[in-house]
Amino acid sequence: MYKYFKKLRKNLEYKKIIKERLISWRKEPVIIRIEKPTKLDRAHSLGYKAKQGFVLARIRIGKGSSKREKPSGGRKPKHAGLTKMTPKMNLQHIAEIRVAKRFPNLEVLNSYYIAEDGKHKWFEVILIDPNHSCIKNDPKLNWICKPAHRKRVFRGLTSAGKKSRVKS
Incomplete structure (x- = not known):
């Protein structure tokens, strides 16, 4: 059944639907709790x-490198170190950390990519309540x-x- 979902995503009509969804997702909050997964096959393969x-939870995260605060002292702009500062984590891991901070009583199981536009990427994060019966x-x-396994996302697990994580 899931192989048909993958075929469907290559369809032009599906791409139009995603474009419409992106327009509505841009107006939503950065982190939003959702009822059903957007990609059911991907969610099930990751343990949902x-x-x-x-x-x-669906999260919107900005693409591109981050920009640091401008230092107060005088120096050449080249040595200010403002732009081209890239984090050592990938965007998906950053998204998981932000969602874990938003839902402190839940543990992150996994996450997957949904869509992107010129400015943002969207991920869906699967969370589990470890206190649920x-x-x-x-x-x-x-x-x-x-x-x-408590706070496993903050330790890169x-x-x-x-x-x-850095490979040594």
């Missing part, structure tokens, strides 16, 4: 289940309830976090 204790009683999911 349509049961209690699972929460989905449905999650605690599920033998495949109760690993996230252990103390070792998600898939996007592992990709952006």
Whole structure:
């Protein structure tokens, strides 16, 4: 069934629908809780289940390198170090961290890319409530309830976090 979803995304009509959605998503808040995943096949492959204790959030994140504050002392503009400062994390990992700060009682399971325009990228983040009874009683999911997995996104233990960690 999911292979048909992938074929559908290559369709021109689907691309028009995404363009319309982007227009409405730009007007929404940066982080918004959603009921159903936009890409159902991708969400299921990353561990999403349509049961209690699972929460989905869509986040909009700015593309491009960041710009630092201007230093107060005088110097050549070249040595001010204002532009071309890129973070050591990829945008998906930054998106997961921002969502985790917004929902402090939930743990980030995974995230995936949805769409982008000239200024922004949108990701959907799958969150789990480790205190929910449905999650605690599920033998495949109760690993996230252990103390070792608390605040895992801040330590780079998600898939996007592992990709952006420095390899030594």
